[in-house]
Amino acid sequence: MAESRIGEAVCALLISGGYAEYAVADEALCLPVPKPLSLLEAAGLPETYFTVYDNVFTRGRLRAGETILIHGGSSGIGSTAIQLAKQAGATVYATAGSPEKCDFCRSLGADEAIDYRAQDFLAEVKRLTDGRGVNVILDMVGGPYIQRNIAALAVEGRLVQIAFLQGPKAELDLTAMMIRRLTLTGSTLRPRSVALKAEIAARLREEIWPLLEAGTVKPIIHATFPLEQARQGHALMESSAHLGKIMLTVGG
Ligand SMILES: NC(=O)c1ccc[n+]([C@@H]2O[C@H](COP(=O)([O-])OP(=O)(O)OC[C@H]3O[C@@H](n4cnc5c(N)ncnc54)[C@H](OP(=O)(O)O)[C@@H]3O)[C@@H](O)[C@H]2O)c1
Numbered sequence: 172m173a174e175s176r177i178g179e180a181v182c183a184l185l186i187s188g189g190y191a192e193y194a195v196a197d198e199a200l201c202l203p204v205p206k207p208l209s210l211l212e213a214a215g216l217p218e219t220y221f222t223v224y225d226n227v228f229t230r231g232r233l234r235a236g237e238t239i240l241i242h243g244g245s246s247g248i249g250s251t252a253i254q255l256a257k258q259a260g261a262t263v264y265a266t267a268g269s270p271e272k273c274d275f276c277r278s279l280g281a282d283e284a285i286d287y288r289a290q291d292f293l294a295e296v297k298r299l300t301d302g303r304g305v306n307v308i309l310d311m312v313g314g315p316y317i318q319r320n321i322a323a324l325a326v327e328g329r330l331v332q333i334a335f336l337q338g339p340k341a342e343l344d345l346t347a348m349m350i351r352r353l354t355l356t357g358s359t360l361r362p363r364s365v366a367l368k369a370e371i372a373a374r375l376r377e378e379i380w381p382l383l384e385a386g387t388v389k390p391i392i393h394a395t396f397p398l399e400q401a402r403q404g405h406a407l408m409e410s411s412a413h414l415g416k417i418m419l420t421v422g423g
Pocket residue numbers: 218219222242243244245246247248249266267268269272287311312332333334335336337358359360361408411412415
């Protein structure tokens with residue numbers, strides 16, 4: 172951030188956790204607080220936006236006119252991925268665990284939302300795409316989803332794995348990967364060098380920050396807790412009752 176000025180309000184991707192009143196961040200990983208957003212809202216941006224941008228657009232290579240399936244669509248990551256994929260001109264499908272969560276996904280721009288507890292996401296994807304499958308899947312579930320994700324991908328489709336809520340292991344038949352020329356990929360942010368993370372920051376600033384400045388996309392904050400009540404914040408996250416992000420506040 173070459174033009175940075177002392178006193179400028181920024182949000183930053185931290186090297187590790189951020190549960191603190193003060194933190195040191197690399198200048199290259201700082202981004203200005205977009206005008207329409209409060210500091211609290213801006214604090215909800217970096218971890219989520221770095222992750223979504225890198226995995227959906229760089230690894231997943233999502234382009235305008237393509238289709239994407241976003242699992243966990245009502246999560247912090249999912250609610251961001253839906254908005255950014257929609258703005259990029261994709262047709263967006265999301266999965267979520269209740270009718271209320273599905274409505275939330277649609278309100279963010281999802282063309283269709285699949286209640287995975289009531290419907291089979293693979294059958295729904297096939298139906299919605301006339302049997303072709305989707306071009307990109309962003310998945311945080313893993314485990315038994317992996318084989319079904321592969322089956323839900325179109326020719327030259329890309330499966331991008333960002334977490335394994337149901338485990339990293341599965342016995343797979345990879346024939347479809349070969350026949351339909353699929354890409355199975357994924358990433359994590361933390362082990363990457365500052366230089367690599369700075370590349371993501373620069374692209375976010377150029378391509379995504381104007382959308383935040385214009386209010387076209389925004390972080391969705393479900394609840395806030397004072398730092399001393401971080402435990403309750405974790406309990407809420409584990410209950411999975413939230414829609415979007417859960418934030419911690421510091422100071423008065
Ligand atoms: N790789 C990276 O660089 C990176 C970076 C940041 C975060 N992450 C990971 O990404 C994941 C999401 O992060 P987050 O902050 O968005 O967390 P979050 O808000 O807690 O999201 C988890 C979501 O997973 C959904 N879910 C749980 N079990 C599911 C299942 N069996 N099928 C479908 N959906 C299921 C839950 O929704 P339902 O109630 O609808 O099930 C919930 O919305 C976390 O696992 C996090 O560790 C990875």
